[in-house]
Amino acid sequence: MISSTARGAAGALFLILLASRAEARDDNQLWTGATATVKVSDKFRISQEVVARFSDNRNGLYEVEAVTMLGYKPTKNVTIAAGYVHNPLYSSGDFTAMEHRAREQVQVDNFAQVGSGQLSARLRLEQRWREHADGTAWRARPYIKYAIPLTKDGKTNLNLSNETFINLKNTAFQAADGVDRMRNLISISTPLSGKLGIEAGYLNQYGFVKHGDDTMDHVATVTLSLNL
Template sequence: MRSLFTSLPLLVVAVAAASPACASDDQQLWVGGTATVKLSDKWRFSQEVISRFSDDRDGLYEVEMNSMIGYKVADKVTVWVGYTHDPNYDAGHFSVMEHRGRQQVTMDNIVKIGPGQLSARLRFEERWREGVDGTAYRLRPYVKYVLPFRPGGKTALVLSHESFIDLNKTNFQRVQGEERMRNLIAITTPLAKNVNLEVGYMHQHGFRPGADDSNDHAASVALGVNF
C-alpha cells in the first residue's frame, strides 16, 4: 500500500500529460474562490464559486456555486453536507439550470509521503436539471498531494486526481461508470494572512462511449480565504 502512495505524485503527472490521439481537445479557463468560516471548534461553513470558460463553447459555459456546512468528527476528518447551484450557459447565454445535493467526507493530511502530505475526499452527489426528468447519482473520489518547496514553507506544489463515477443513467447523465477524471498540477502560495492563491493546469478527460473521448486543458486560478 505504501508503494502505491509513494508513486501517486508521478502517476498524477503522467495521467495529466496523457492526451489520447483519438480525442477532441478544448482550451479552457477556470476561475474560482472559496471562503471557509470557522463557526466553532467543530462546525465550518464553506462557500465556493467557480466560473468556467471554453474556446469550443464560445466563452462562459458554467458558474458552479457550492454552499456547504461541515462538522469535524475527528482531528483530520470532517463530514460535509450542502447544495450546488449550477447554471449552464451556451456562448455566455443561459441554457439550463442544474441543482445538486452534495455530501462528502474530507480527510486532511492523513498520510505523510516524504516532505509532503496526502489528503483525500469522498463526495456523493444527487443531480437534477430543470425541465429534464430523472435524478442522477454519482461518486467523486479525490486525492491531493501537497509538497512544500522548503521545509516548513507555505508555498508548495499541488498534485491532485478526481474521478467522476456515474451510478445511473438519466436523460442528462449518459455514462454508467467512470465518466471523467480531473488531474491538476499547481502551485499554492499565501498572499496574506489566511489568504492563499493556487495557479495551475487542470486536465479533464471525458469518456464518451460511441464517440471520441474529450480532453479539456484548463488554466486554473483559485483564491482561498479562511476566517
C-alpha cells in the same frame, strides 16, 4: 529548490496525461474560483464557493457553480460536510439550463506521508436535478491529493491531485454508466496574507465517451481562498 520527490511526482503525472493525448478532442479552458470559509465553532465551518468556467469550444462562459456547504470536524484531520450546488449552464455566454445538486462528502487531510509530501483524500457524493428534465442522477467523485512543501515553513506547496467522476444512477442528462471523466491537476498553492491564499495551475480533464471520440480539456485554473 524543488525536491526530487516533487520532480518525480510531477513527471509521473505528465506521462499519464501524455499517454492519453492522441485519442481525444481538445478544448482550452479557464476556470476561476473563490472560496470563503467561516469557522462558527471549534467543530463547525460554513463555506461558500463560486466557480466560473470558460471554454474556447463553447465560445466563452459555459458554467457557474455556487456551492454552500456546512462542515463538521469530529477530529483535526477529518471533515464531514453537506450542502447545495446552484449550477446554471450557458452556451456562448447565453443561459441554457439550470442544474441543482445536493452534495455530501467526507474529507481526510494528511492521512499519510510519502517522501516529503502528505496525502489527503475525499469522497464526494452528488444528487443532480435539472429543470424541465425528469429523474435524479447520482454520481460519486473520489479524490486524492499529494501535497509537497516547497518552502521550509510548509506554507507553499506543489499539489498533484486526481478526481474521478463515476456515474451511479442515470437520467437523460447523465446517460453513461461508470467512469465518466477524470481530472488531473498540478498546481502551486501559497498564502497571500494570514487569511487569504491562492492556488494556480494546470488541470487536465479527460472525458470518456462511449461510441465516440473521447474529450480532453486543457484548463488553466486559479482560485482564491479566504479563511475567517
